[in-house]
Amino acid sequence: MSIVREARVKKLMLSVLLTFLLTLFLTLTVISRQNHAAWQLLLNRERAIAASLLEQEVPEELVARALSAAEAGEEGIRLLNRLGICENTDLSLLSSVSSYRQGTFLFPLFILLLSFCILFLIMIHFLSEEERLYHRAAEIVGGYAKGSFDASLPESEEGSLYRLFGEINHMAGALKAGQEAEHEAKEFLKSTISDISHQLKTPLAALSMYNEIILKEPECPEIIQTFARKSDASIERMKSLILSLLKIARLDIGGITFQKVFCPVSEILNAALEPLTLRASQEEKEILFLEAPEGEIYCDPIWTIEAIGNILKNALDHTSPGKRIEIHKEETPLETRIQIRDNGAGISPEDLHHIFKRFYRSQTACQTSGTGLGLPLARAIAKGQGGSIFVQSSPGMGAVFTLSLPRALKDTSS
Numbered sequence: 001m002s003i004v005r006e007a008r009v010k011k012l013m014l015s016v017l018l019t020f021l022l023t024l025f026l027t028l029t030v031i032s033r034q035n036h037a038a039w040q041l042l043l044n045r046e047r048a049i050a051a052s053l054l055e056q057e058v059p060e061e062l063v064a065r066a067l068s069a070a071e072a073g074e075e076g077i078r079l080l081n082r083l084g085i086c087e088n089t090d091l092s093l094l095s096s097v098s099s100y101r102q103g104t105f106l107f108p109l110f111i112l113l114l115s116f117c118i119l120f121l122i123m124i125h126f127l128s129e130e131e132r133l134y135h136r137a138a139e140i141v142g143g144y145a146k147g148s149f150d151a152s153l154p155e156s157e158e159g160s161l162y163r164l165f166g167e168i169n170h171m172a173g174a175l176k177a178g179q180e181a182e183h184e185a186k187e188f189l190k191s192t193i194s195d196i197s198h199q200l201k202t203p204l205a206a207l208s209m210y211n212e213i214i215l216k217e218p219e220c221p222e223i224i225q226t227f228a229r230k231s232d233a234s235i236e237r238m239k240s241l242i243l244s245l246l247k248i249a250r251l252d253i254g255g256i257t258f259q260k261v262f263c264p265v266s267e268i269l270n271a272a273l274e275p276l277t278l279r280a281s282q283e284e285k286e287i288l289f290l291e292a293p294e295g296e297i298y299c300d301p302i303w304t305i306e307a308i309g310n311i312l313k314n315a316l317d318h319t320s321p322g323k324r325i326e327i328h329k330e331e332t333p334l335e336t337r338i339q340i341r342d343n344g345a346g347i348s349p350e351d352l353h354h355i356f357k358r359f360y361r362s363q364t365a366c367q368t369s370g371t372g373l374g375l376p377l378a379r380a381i382a383k384g385q386g387g388s389i390f391v392q393s394s395p396g397m398g399a400v401f402t403l404s405l406p407r408a409l410k411d412t413s414s
Contacts, residue, residue: 015122023115030107141168149176200241203234210234244373248358251380258300258385260408265293265329268301269338272308273327276316285316286324293329297336298408299385307381310374311340311389311401318344318399331407335387338403347393355391378403 046067053063133154140151149172153165210227217223250256273287280287297304315325319342328339347355358376379389386406393399 012122012126015126016119019115019118019122022118023111026111026114027108030111034107137165144168144172144175147179149173149179200238203238203241206234207231241373244377248373248377248380251377251384256303256384258303260298260300260385262296262298262408263301263304265295265297265336265338268297268299268304269293269308269327269329271301272305272312275309276312280316280325283316284321285319287312288324288326290326290328293327295329295331295336297338297405299405303381304385304405307378307389307403308338308340310378311403314374315340315342315344315399315401318342320344333407335404335406339400340403341398341400343398346395346397347391347399348395352391352393356389 050063050067053066054060137153140153143149143151152169152172155162155166155169210231213227214224214231269289276287312325319325323343326339326341328341330337330339356375356379358373375389382389382403382405387404389401389403391399391401
């Protein structure tokens, strides 16, 4: 029975058993004492009868025969009846029997009362412990309801009650995790809104200024076209900024499900490189593969293309004209790695641990026009697919970004 495994019940049962053994011992002691008293009473009675008969000069042989008689004769019964000694005689009239009767009654009554008192105290102690345990549990559960998870219910002992406490503690842990997740979500939303509002101030101020200039010069087509182009550039920057922030927010809260499939590495790299080919040519920068990319990569193609594209954009931002960016792919038993190496100015040690933070701009970023969201978005995409991005760099030695994605066995059964 599971109830027998509970420590509280074990203590109660042990206490009851000890009380029973004590009562049994006292009862046997009293019975032995009463047997001895009864024998002493009978012996004294026999001695008195023998002494009385001998005083009457009755021969010893007759006294011995009378005392050893096993059955009561009719004459003896009639004699005792005439003397008032029979089954209906009040025992209180017989002094020797009366004292024996009092002892026989008082000792069992004492044992009974003692056993009852011990059991009563045991039950009071047990119920008091139960009351304290339930009261403490009620306080802790009440704290859970108020959002306080500092205390936990005891679950170190065996038994159904402590298993229940264990389940309540698990539930409290889930509630605490949910509360923390909700708090983190609120802080994330607060941070995201703050970032958006801060980053939109500059392009919005520029748009307001451009619009004001255009309104003041309605008859000057050149000015209107110039500031219209600037307005269009600011709008594109705002659009890119908002889209990137929304993507990062969805990735951070797990709102995107990656559709991972096996894709040729060459298709992924060419798709990421294609939008940047014209820019690289205009800036007199070269993007090349160290070897022809072969094999397949297990990933979500759309998101992976965006991640690689953001790394390539960052490399273009920090590579001087006439320099080149190299792409290399390698395989390990556990993952596929895409390395993008530039020979630009490199990253200073104090910037190296911060470049994946949102809106972080390194000391060399003053010459670039990026939003500061490309690398954080790339890392969020890699992390969402179970991969990672890390960087190696030294000032003046360029930088190497490595995108790693876990490999998977291709199902060829179909």
